[in-house]
Amino acid sequence: MLRVAIDGPGGTGKSTIAKAVASRLGLEYIDTGAMYRSIALKSIRLTVDPEDENAVVDMLSDTVIDFDDNKVFLDGEDVSGLIRTNEISMQASTISKLGPVRAKVDEVSKRLAATKNVVMEGRDIGTAVIPEAEVKIFMTADPAVRAKRRYDQLIEQGKSANLEEIKEEIEKRDYQDSHREINPLKQAEDAVFLDTSEMSIEENIDAVCDIIAAKTGAEA
Ligand code: DC
Numbered sequence: 001m002l003r004v005a006i007d008g009p010g011g012t013g014k015s016t017i018a019k020a021v022a023s024r025l026g027l028e029y030i031d032t033g034a035m036y037r038s039i040a041l042k043s044i045r046l047t048v049d050p051e052d053e054n055a056v057v058d059m060l061s062d063t064v065i066d067f068d069d070n071k072v073f074l075d076g077e078d079v080s081g082l083i084r085t086n087e088i089s090m091q092a093s094t095i096s097k098l099g100p101v102r103a104k105v106d107e108v109s110k111r112l113a114a115t116k117n118v119v120m121e122g123r124d125i126g127t128a129v130i131p132e133a134e135v136k137i138f139m140t141a142d143p144a145v146r147a148k149r150r151y152d153q154l155i156e157q158g159k160s161a162n163l164e165e166i167k168e169e170i171e172k173r174d175y176q177d178s179h180r181e182i183n184p185l186k187q188a189e190d191a192v193f194l195d196t197s198e199m200s201i202e203e204n205i206d207a208v209c210d211i212i213a214a215k216t217g218a219e220a
Contacts, residue, residue: 001134002027002117004212005125008139009174009185010089011146012196013204014121017139019070020205022119025212030112032122032129033092034072035065035105037083040091042074050095057100065108086169093173096123097180123177126188135215136191137208143170145197 004027006018015031022029040050042063048055066073071080083092095101106129113120113130120129126136141149147167154161178185187193192211196204 002212002216003113003130003133004119004135004137004208005130005133005188005191006119006121006137006139006208007123007125007127007185007188007191008121009123009146009170009177010093011150011170012139012141013149013201014139016201017196017204017208018119018121020201021208021212024205024209025119026117028112028116028118029070030067030109030118030120031070031072032067032105032109032120032125034080034083035067035108036092036096036101037088038065038072038074038079039063039101039104040088040095041079041083043095044087044091050091050098053098053100056095056098060100060104063104065104067108067112086166089173090169093176097176097182099182102182123185124183126191127186128183131188135212136188137194137211138187138191139194139196139204139208141195141197143167143174146170 004021006014008014019029042059043050043056046059048059050056064075071078072083109120109129112118122129126133144167147163147170150166151161151163194207194211199207
C-alpha cells in the first residue's frame with residue numbers, strides 16, 4: 001500500500017503538485033478540499049448559513065459527495081469547474097469547521113484511501129484522515145508568495161485581481177483553518193516539512209517525488 005498525505009495551507013499549489021506526482025507515479029489523486037468546496041457550493045446555492053450547524057446537517061442529509069477521475073461530484077453533478085472562486089474558498093473554510101461536514105468528507109476520503117494507492121491532499125490528511133500514511137508531507141510557502149502566485153493566475157485568466165486583498169484573504173483562511181476545533185491544519189509529527197516559496201512547479205514535483213523515494217525506497 002502506498003498512501004501519500006500532503007497537507008498545508010491554501011494556495012501552496014498542493015493540487016497542482018499532488019496531481020502531477022500522482023500521474024508520474026501511477027497513483028490515484030484525491031483532492032479533499034474539492035469535497036469541502038462542493039459542500040460550500042451547495043450551501044451558497046441553497047442560501048444555507050455555513051455557521052448554522054442544524055441547517056447544514058439538514059442539507060447534508062440529502063447530499064452525496066464523491067471524488068473520481070480527478071473530478072468532484074455533488075449529488076451526481078460534476079462541479080469541478082465551479083468551485084475555484086474566492087467566495088467558495090472562504091465558504092469552504094467556514095463550513096469545514098462543522099463536525100458533520102468533516103465526517104461526511106472523511107467517510108469518502110477514508111474509503112478511497114482504504115482501497116487505492118493514493119496521493120491525498122488537504123489540511124488534516126496526515127493527522128486525522130490517514131494517520132497511517134506511508135509518506136506525509138507538510139507543504140507551505142510564504143503568504144506573500146502564495147498571494148503573488150494566485151494574483152498571476154487570475155491575471156493570466158484575464159480576470160481582475162488585487163494583490164493586497166488576495167494576501168488578506170489567504171491570511172484569514174490560514175488563521176481559520178489552523179484555529180478551528182476539529183482537526184485543524186497542523187503538521188503531523190512524522191511529516192516532512194517542505195517550503196516551496198523558492199521552488200518552480202517542476203522543482204516542487206521533483207522534491208515531493210524525492211521525499212516519496214527516500215521514504216519508500218522506490219524509484220520515483
Ligand atoms: O485545499 P482547498 O483550498 O481546496 O480547501 C478549501 C477549504 O476546505 C480549506 O480552506 C479548509 C477546508 N479543508 C479542510 O478543512 N480539510 C481538508 N482536508 C481540506 C480542505
